[in-house]
Amino acid sequence: EHLETQKVSLSPGAHVQYTFPQLFFYKPSLWWPNGMGKQSLYNVEITVDVKGYGESDMWSHHFGFRKIVSTIDSSTGGRLFKVNGQPIFIRGGNWILSDGLLRLSKERYKTDIKFHADMNFNMMRCWGGGLAERPDFYYYCDLYGLLVWQEFWITGDCDGRGDPVSNPDGPLDHELFLFCARDTVKLLRNHPSLALWVGGNEQVPPSDINEALKNDLQLHPYFENSNGG
């Protein structure tokens, strides 16, 4: 039930998007945040063999089955999270980056993130003035069960507030911002720890950027109907 092979024919120079038939699992082990259960991870491997050549490419990624839903609590204005249908009390740590000289090794990430897990945190909030964190950061958040709130690169201080009041219209090149945002989403979207994309810190991005992000990141209608959608 966990292996699928499809025959695909690609014309010369073609660049296509292909969707596998969905794979069925009965009661797979779910991924849970720190303190709520086990961080069960599966290994997903995709390979393509070409007739007359052999194995042409291979891609693998660990994957956790989990469903994260968040809503705004109308009475408090706060954001409430549910994971796999269960409400979770968020104990989050603010995160800028691990080192100001960007000496970002696996060992460093592992130590930093395990430290937060050992402090019984269950969320890391990547602040808008810092980095779009790296796959290694997310890998250890997957491993130790830390949900990640990842902001894009807008801060109140530099983009519309601050002292002196700064420019609310964001970067000079909005298309570049959106290109970077979309490429960052493609880089990180398969990590089970990724819980929330946020436009920026204490500030809404310029309306064209904000609308584009909200449009690009909306949940696909198909998934509205799955459990607790």
Place this chain on the structure above:
Amino acid sequence: MAEIGKTVLDKGWLAARSTEVALTGVQLTTSDPPSIADPTSPWMEAAVPGTVLGTLLKNKLIPDPFYGLQNEAILDIADSGREYYTFWFFTSFECKLSNNQHADLNFRAINYSAEVYLNGHKEVLPKGMFRRHSIDITDILNPDGQNLLAVIVYPPDHPGRIPPAGGQGGDHEIAKDVAAQYVEGWDWMTPIRDRNTGIWDEVSITVTGPVKIVDPHLVSSFFDDYKRVYLHTTTELVNKSAWEAECSLNIQVSTELEGNMCLV
């Protein structure tokens, strides 16, 4: 035949301040590759992935900015000008393809913009700290498998000037670029003098056959109280060859049990 898969280039990098290098990128990657054998050479061991300041600290050319007030002794880019922190990075690697094989040179992130020279061939990389770059190098690899790579990296376009009083994000100029803003300093962080200029994430070579897998997307959906679960997978496929490719596309999901046994 080169092995299918990824090779990370994280060793043997050299770096030099661009204003101290007279050679062009073409010369550096053809006739005049740099060396650190000559003590008067401007080249030094580089921290890649990392930043220019990381490389300078590695070579003890600046004090550690995170001890005491030593950051004050490091020249800020607003005073030095962007060219001071515009640096060349150089390395060499082996890669020899066979028929129907293709190779990409990948940068997972560069701050802020760069020009890549490989075996004398130039490629300009667009700006942006948070974007990947992938260059098809199949046709510019050297036949003998020995390849010379040089990258000149430019700082953010608007590094800004730190006001005497400091403050949140300095003069906010950095926000004109798509780059980390903390580098102009905050109430919890000193300004980063090079604004984190550098090849700050993984550099790799990926070798594939004629068809390449790009950016798969995995999503799960749940029904019947998480008893019935589906994995949805979409991926981009690129046929780099000039002929029809008949493919078998496989997806396998396994759970690693104890002792490296897999449940398929």
